[in-house]
Amino acid sequence: MIEFVYPWAFVLLVVPVFVTLFAPAYKERKSSIKVPYFARLVDVTGEKPQSGAVLLNRNNIQRLIVAFSWLCIVTAIAKPEMIGAPINQEKSARDLMIAVDLSGSMSVEDFTLPNTTNSSTAKPEQVNRLIAVKHVLNTFVKNREHDRLGLILFGDAPYLQAPFTDDITTWQALLNESDIGMAGQSTAFGDAIGLAISVFEQSDTQNRVLIVLTDGNDTASKVPPVEAAKVAAAHDIKIYTIAIGDPTAVGEEKVDLEVLAEMASVTKGKSFQALNSEELLDVYAEIDKLEPQQFDSLSFRPRVSIHHYPIVLFVSIYLLALFIVNIRIRLQLRKQLRHVQSSSNPGGIS
Template sequence: MKFGNLENLIYFIFPIFMMVILIMGLKKKNRGLKLLNLSNNKKISHLKIFFISIGTVLVCISLLSPEKFLEEQNVERKGNSIYVLIDTSRSMLTKDVYPNRIEGAKRVTKEIIKNLKGDKIGIIPFSDSAYIQMPLTDDYTIAENYINVIDTNLITGGGTNIYEGLVIANNSFNEIESDNKIVLVISDGGDYDKKVLDFIKDNKIVVYTVGIGTSKGAVIPDNQTTGFIKDEKGNVVVSQLNSDFLKEMSNNSKGKYYEVNNLQNNTLEFLTEINSLEKNNIKNEKLAIYKKYYQIFLGFGLIFILLGYFLKGRVKYEE
């Protein structure tokens, strides 16, 4: 037999404290003990204290949730494994999405995580390079915490290297032998890169893309100055959403394209889409089955307390 709630051990202080009070009160014939019907007969009084104390101890034991192991069952969990690639390049500081693109991307990702049901999710930020910030997990609380710390200073360089992010995600999928390789790319698109399209096709990755920004675009704030980022000729750079490249990525891989700006956000359709896919066996768990015995201890505890209280005999109490 084992106990499932050992943190409740602290409650054993009550029967110990009560026994001390009862014994001290009995010696002094404290009027406050009248509620317990203590008798002039020491044997009866001691018996009442014994029953009430034992009953209280049994009730406290019930709070520890005594249980006995019966068997172990295999539980199969099904779901999809999804890597979210989040663009952290400098252009994600553009404010054509409130308050800026990077915060909009984080907001979208957290909305998706909150609505996942059994799927595993991993996070790969990318800029000039990429890395796995969080491996595939079904702990959505931890995932949201990782999302909160993402910003454009996470990776040096400031470019948009979607290719490296896809390579890292694909390698991770291969390690776990995943049947469905699902990637969600959240980006403003960056520059057209044919090797990205070839890699997606060759490795049979299903890519869903979220274009964040507007076709009109806006200037990119420079974190190191109070101005804006300029090109080599000294002209202020205007960053525009490259939706065509993102659409081509998703269309060539049986995925879909979604768009986020201040007027629209249809990314929750992504959840409907992945829920329609065939679920893979992503986790086999062993579930321990226990038989609970707290009811027995609780029942006998209450019986002992009632027996102790209703034992006959009263005492004359000092005024």
């Protein structure tokens, strides 16, 4: 299908009609020469003498070429475009921010990674909490390839490690480069929620989800976690909290399950507790069910400008006309030359 960007340009098609009807005929003066042998010159050239003004007229072929050439020029001005078949693209309808605790208590080695070998006698690998979180998160995000992911790391203060991106490989690299204590030894997940809110505000996506992983209670936030969660709810952000610490611990390492549950409830999310890698995997599987991937379908038709084709056609016709006129003039000159030769030697050579 062909569409024109400037269809109003076809009004220019009537311009030659108005020029022909209302513009005066072109006139020019030429110098004349008086010769004493005019009659002989007429006989030699074969031209018939005329008197007065001479009005140059075009034949029908010339009129057709001029009209078609003007049509090509006007069509090019209208800028025709070839419209292709519709192309549908699916874009993620969700921004998913993950906030990971990097406080000192994440170094406790009370998690085991699943046995990935075929040997039944191999002992499970004992790792710290952060390594377990990284392992499970890497598995989780592989199944969220259509979501835009962000990453916040928090300790004494929150830091935006990765803004929202659909580059899962880069996101995983930034997660794997994080280490315990690089954001401080305390836990400030209330401020982490505040940072997530500010990042979400820069996004146009309406479906917003925040997953917070922590193994301690809030000890360094300027804004209490529950108050931050209320602000998040006002911005349509749903929070899933995952407690990965020992609930029987005391002091800064104690997980405040009640606060985490209230944060999730305020934002219509859900609170989870994971004491080992298997439970952490189950948590992410549950989040997958609660937050299935959503897509915005975008449809567009590719447009390719073809305005150069009428120009090429016009130039081709113009060059062809020049070629034909040139051939015609050469034939006429040869004819006149033969006529002159036959007139100058009427009896031939004896």
